Amino acid sequence: MAQSTTSTSTSQTANHPINYVYGPVNSWRYGRSLGIDPIGSVSTCSFDCVYCQLGEIERKTSQRAIYVPTIRILQDLQAFDTQNVDVITLSGSGEPTLAANLEDILRRIKETTGKPTVVLTNGTLLYNERVRQELAIADKVAVKLDASSAEQLRRVNRPVDGLDWETMYQGIQQFRQSYQGQFSLQTMMLADWKPQTKADYIHCIQQLQPDEIQLNTPKRPKPTHHILDARGNHSPASDRPYEVKVLKCVSPEVLQAFAQQIQQQTGVLVRTSHSE
Numbered sequence: 001m002a003q004s005t006t007s008t009s010t011s012q013t014a015n016h017p018i019n020y021v022y023g024p025v026n027s028w029r030y031g032r033s034l035g036i037d038p039i040g041s042v043s044t045c046s047f048d049c050v051y052c053q054l055g056e057i058e059r060k061t062s063q064r065a066i067y068v069p070t071i072r073i074l075q076d077l078q079a080f081d082t083q084n085v086d087v088i089t090l091s092g093s094g095e096p097t098l099a100a101n102l103e104d105i106l107r108r109i110k111e112t113t114g115k116p117t118v119v120l121t122n123g124t125l126l127y128n129e130r131v132r133q134e135l136a137i138a139d140k141v142a143v144k145l146d147a148s149s150a151e152q153l154r155r156v157n158r159p160v161d162g163l164d165w166e167t168m169y170q171g172i173q174q175f176r177q178s179y180q181g182q183f184s185l186q187t188m189m190l191a192d193w194k195p196q197t198k199a200d201y202i203h204c205i206q207q208l209q210p211d212e213i214q215l216n217t218p219k220r221p222k223p224t225h226h227i228l229d230a231r232g233n234h235s236p237a238s239d240r241p242y243e244v245k246v247l248k249c250v251s252p253e254v255l256q257a258f259a260q261q262i263q264q265q266t267g268v269l270v271r272t273s274h275s276e
Contacts, residue, residue, distance in 0.1 A: 021037070021077050032085045032086045039098065043055070044093065050158065116140060141179065182211050215270050
């Protein structure tokens, strides 16, 4: 575990109000991306992934609510030059589809900026037809798929009570069948993936047939408590005013070999952070 001071990031103090627009972030997947956080200062998600760059999730739920009013996001957006970014990405401090004003946010951002919109989602609410309809407004959607079994979902993604693998996977399938935009899968490959894990995952890919797979390994350290600044690009270790856990990654060679295996067996393009 890397050691550092335990002071909190200045953007989380009372003297520095939360900004619901952040970045731009240099994304290996989408280029120069301006982040939109529809969740806010309290990290809120239906997962509590073992590798989450936000740290431990503070509010674990699968219930939708308006966490940040759309007008506040639009006000914060005025301070940014959106002409110098490639995409506007909804992600931030948790699961963006938990925001009950997701549709309003996407429509207003498109009207305001004219830029392509991206949503990074864990897919847990895609069983809900209303959520699928709202998410379909985005130009690009990347759905997290780290698990190909109930046991792996429980161990890696640690979902809230009431969420199960079968329902989640069926929701992803339903969204894939109807969505007209660019559909990607985000997968975090951990060091304990066995041959059967890989085979089960490839079977899922053969069924879903995404436009691309974004295959990664947890190179970003995990803060030991929630850090708002972790929404964007992590600072070098020497500059972090907080303590982190460094997780075990697979090597670039292993990641690339699996990417090639997936492409050969499914025909789906696989991108990795090592190949950019």
